[in-house]
Amino acid sequence: MCVFLLLKDLTDSDPEPSTVERLGAGPGSGFKWESSPVKDDPHFHHFLLSQSEKPASSMEPISKRLKVIEEVTGSTSIQAADSTAINGSITPTDKRIGFLGLGLMGSGIVSNLLKMGHVVTVWNRTAEKCDLFIQEGARLGRTPAEVASMCDITFSCVSDPKAARDLVLGPSGVLQGIRPGKCYVEMSTVDPETITELSQVITSRGGRFLEAPVAGSQQLSNDGMLVILAAGDRTVYEDCSSCFQAMGKTSFFLGEAGNAARMMLILNMVQGSFMATIAEGLTLAQATGQSQQTFLDILCQGQMASTFVDQKCQNILQGNFKPDYYLKHIQKDLRLAISMGDMANHPTPMAAAANEVYKRAKALDQSDNDISAVYRAYIH
């Protein structure tokens, strides 16, 4: 059973400092904490999960409530998972923030950082993308090295391991701007080996390193509702508190660098297998003369119902495969997760089967569509 720490409104009085204080959510931050192990109400948990406090289309998360999950299982090998919270009146850190990479995910994140009052210097490979954010108050960095040297905490969010490496190690790269005490936060979803390598080079220059890949989609990024998995230097994690509150609904700290990459790959592996399974069910329904809409309706009535199942099925039934998460990326994640299983001598037959289905979808030119386009691998 998960244990929830619930945020009450400021109108409640509670002078007691909480564990969250160290995350920058102290008495002066405009909200306070209350521990509430909701063991007696099995539905409360899911009420929280199914309620999105910010309207999906809104960019103004003023009324955002806090949900914090604290791991209480006392796993020894893993640091306790913490979390952050966001409130309309949170106090942004006064550290200078740098951000490298203004793609689909990065754009939403930077936008939310600015809204919450952070001072942000941005850089993007194609500089024009920076203009919009400069109008919103961001400063322009000319190179990754310059951003890293000008800022206290530099985030990056790019597409793959190679891009992540180049950004740090390439000409005018981050590494040239790193000096003792500087923080670097890698938000790209990459393999654990890349994280280990980046962590080593950053710390070898006296820098402080955190990985912080995010679970979510373009929409959730825009809404500031990402789930952040962080690992590495805990003091960096704490320094990033107001940033994570701005961009996400929850964050977890998972211990040493590499753990967040591992966990993210497993989550995406599960997601990829779920998606392929749903597509298999929908197409078998059709192949045996059943209504796909009815199949979805029945699924929605059962215990497997989830936002994911509902949204992806809706998209498929509407023939809408606009990418919320690229199919080619979930295939890459499956491959990396399977390789991770290889190294651990751990069979992953479901992921292996799913991977083959996605490869067929890629062969059918679905790489740049949403993961739900795996459906097409079953009907061609």
Add this chain to the structure above:
Amino acid sequence: MCVFLLLKDLTDSDPEPSTVERLGAGPGSGFKWESSPVKDDPHFHHFLLSQSEKPASSMEPISKRLKVIEEVTGSTSIQAADSTAINGSITPTDKRIGFLGLGLMGSGIVSNLLKMGHVVTVWNRTAEKCDLFIQEGARLGRTPAEVASMCDITFSCVSDPKAARDLVLGPSGVLQGIRPGKCYVEMSTVDPETITELSQVITSRGGRFLEAPVAGSQQLSNDGMLVILAAGDRTVYEDCSSCFQAMGKTSFFLGEAGNAARMMLILNMVQGSFMATIAEGLTLAQATGQSQQTFLDILCQGQMASTFVDQKCQNILQGNFKPDYYLKHIQKDLRLAISMGDMANHPTPMAAAANEVYKRAKALDQSDNDISAVYRAYIH
């Protein structure tokens, strides 16, 4: 987008007859309907799904609210899905009800039929199981044939196709009690071919046939919260309205006999693949040094969160494999679904991979544990 018909309390006045009237929930039945296409609120759907109106442990569904889903897609090959509703003050049918098979599912169903005021005659292979229900007001039938001849509508709920066939075709079987107009409702989860055969023999004697397999578990059966998939003779479906309201939260009518079996097999195929995927993720987390509880916590925060994921993971983390649905039965369902794909020339690689994992679990003596025991196939 699903369209919901919401039931309001009797205290509201609404003289207008509704589509549900034909299901026996007319003006005199103590409740009325209101159409509410909840298109504007994307979260409302899931609010409904995640809220269970009856406390999970209660056997008194007095305050049960109604949720009705009506398919509006107008699929031409398939009959529109209808649904039933239950209310503390529903009017039970005055037809005489027979019930054959008092196993885990049947027991909960009969109990709820009696609570709602139905007149029920029961029979079970081992007669002692009938005693409890006789104390609750049920009558005793000596043979399936006698029950069928005494009652207007006879339900059966047994373990597999062979048992279902024997009950009808064997000595003192149902067939010997069938006369023109008698209704027979097969609730066992079997293959479409068995349904077709039973439908033919029942109707050849002038009987009326309905299949009505249920999605759910022992707990949901006890709670009267099953999802009922019905197909066959629609007039029987309508005559069963108050019965289905007593035992389930929703029902769907899917057209000609065999369709409910097909749909149920696909649903269980998806469930089996989901379960294996979850087990694969949990074990890969462990194999790569990650906390399984944290993995679950993160899953709970994302869009894949569902009652199913949460409950099954909790059970696994607690080492609790008490059967809510037998592992051997989900393997059988996977096999039957794969065969159905064979006949339709439709590949089901995810189900095929899952099936092999369940076979390994069976070889590890997990047949009579819950489906979540597939976890053990990954750690041995």
Add this chain to the structure above:
Amino acid sequence: MCVFLLLKDLTDSDPEPSTVERLGAGPGSGFKWESSPVKDDPHFHHFLLSQSEKPASSMEPISKRLKVIEEVTGSTSIQAADSTAINGSITPTDKRIGFLGLGLMGSGIVSNLLKMGHVVTVWNRTAEKCDLFIQEGARLGRTPAEVASMCDITFSCVSDPKAARDLVLGPSGVLQGIRPGKCYVEMSTVDPETITELSQVITSRGGRFLEAPVAGSQQLSNDGMLVILAAGDRTVYEDCSSCFQAMGKTSFFLGEAGNAARMMLILNMVQGSFMATIAEGLTLAQATGQSQQTFLDILCQGQMASTFVDQKCQNILQGNFKPDYYLKHIQKDLRLAISMGDMANHPTPMAAAANEVYKRAKALDQSDNDISAVYRAYIH
């Protein structure tokens, strides 16, 4: 290490009777036996395998030499495998032979029975097919029942379990012609359950039952080079000695009825998985810019080289998918083998993967092509 019993020419003198005598190959049969455990020559075995004593295109196996394999491992649960032999001068049994089913396999078999001097009465569902064989000396039976009542040993070779059942149990079926002592030999490849059922009904009338499915193809059937797997009543097996010599190069007796069906399904399962693997290799070669012909040439040089690999690759490279064994039949065999694994709680992940590839091939209209057409599932 296999142990070979080699047949020498009659010109050698050897008065000693052999185990083969009971198979009707006694001193008067024109040949004799010599035991030769060829342990010292690891290549001798394959010399035998790769040499086909009859030219592939010849219908005149006059010079056919004998190859006999005797199992010496002393498995206790299984009867020792025996074998038969063929020689240009074998003595045909004087028992009256019936043959039901003149399809691709049956035609070659009957032709060889006649050539070796047997008295054969034939029946086929479409009677015209009998004409050719009547010209070669066969007699015409009007119904299966008539053939069974007129003949001492009746063989059948039809397409599937249903056809096999109908032939025995249907109107004017074999069962009506069975009387005490009559022999019935089921050569169709069916599941063990069907064999058990047929065995029971035949023996309940005093008949004697043998199953004898064959491994091979249309070509091998024409050439009299089938491999025969027999099980059931051993005295029938012995009475069939000259028949099996006429149609096959080797036979095995596998104990109780059902074992031959089991063994045949496993062999076909392996064959199906091999075929899919070869197709996978050939297509991956092409997809990565390699010559398929070179791939085959290299395979031919290695230890995986076999007649099967060579022939199937040649056919694929020539785009020749004329059926030697129907793709739809190997898919059926895979399905039955997987089900057999289900019942034994034995995972068969390779067969499960192969089965899905064949299903895709069937969806691409390859059912009536050769099994090598599974290649097309990889390129579409």
Add this chain to the structure above:
Amino acid sequence: MCVFLLLKDLTDSDPEPSTVERLGAGPGSGFKWESSPVKDDPHFHHFLLSQSEKPASSMEPISKRLKVIEEVTGSTSIQAADSTAINGSITPTDKRIGFLGLGLMGSGIVSNLLKMGHVVTVWNRTAEKCDLFIQEGARLGRTPAEVASMCDITFSCVSDPKAARDLVLGPSGVLQGIRPGKCYVEMSTVDPETITELSQVITSRGGRFLEAPVAGSQQLSNDGMLVILAAGDRTVYEDCSSCFQAMGKTSFFLGEAGNAARMMLILNMVQGSFMATIAEGLTLAQATGQSQQTFLDILCQGQMASTFVDQKCQNILQGNFKPDYYLKHIQKDLRLAISMGDMANHPTPMAAAANEVYKRAKALDQSDNDISAVYRAYIH
């Protein structure tokens, strides 16, 4: 149909030079060629395959006959496959040969190079292994750099991509000894990307590069019966003619560097899937009460019979899992082949299924056993 170039004995007279002359097998080399397209004899091919001209246990391949396969399909993207030949009286090249890596494969190769009269300088990470070969006439090199600078052609044969890279790029590595005209031949089985990288660094120093991975086993290496796949600089391939004749029974030239790695991975992928399929068949036989020896006997009689099937089954039945090819290496090859399919968007469901079975075998501590130990993944 393959086309064979057959070597006749020197006692035949044939003044005509052949295509093989450019491979160093000219008139003075002690043997000559005759083209023989054996189209008329379908069994000749397999006679060649199944006959090993050298006794398996002999280290003296004096009487070795030549088999040459020439591709005649005229694939345009791929160079025609050539081949080499060996004869007791071949003329060894007078170029100085270097050899790095005296493991299981390298030892047999060097031994055969020396026997055929080559001048060989050896180096091994653990120097003691060199002693035996120095007694046989080899010279000792102190570092890879020294060997490369002293010799005209340097071969290396190590365990994996990392070892191969280190040997070239590490301290005192090959690269430091490469000068214009020097030849480097990479015989390790690695991925195409590693080959491309090594090729680039060698040629950037003016060196000439060839990859030449070998198909075979320790036994075949000792016997000089390897199959060599070569690609890269064709002049190096030709300069290596007498070396390849000494170590192998056949060689193929496959065009640009990387092609040999690709082809080798596909071959090993097929081998890995075959092996898993065989294990699946053997264990299903046992699980359904059939004799495994009989299963093998029947396989041996059919068209799937091969040296590979026979040897691996024998080993399994004897419980002999001594490595001829490491299980962990075939799993690595499967993984690399699957990745290669990923990059080509080509599904490989059979390899994916096999890979999972091997991972299970690794988890059961079978990594350092023979690939046939995958059998144990099916019985535990």
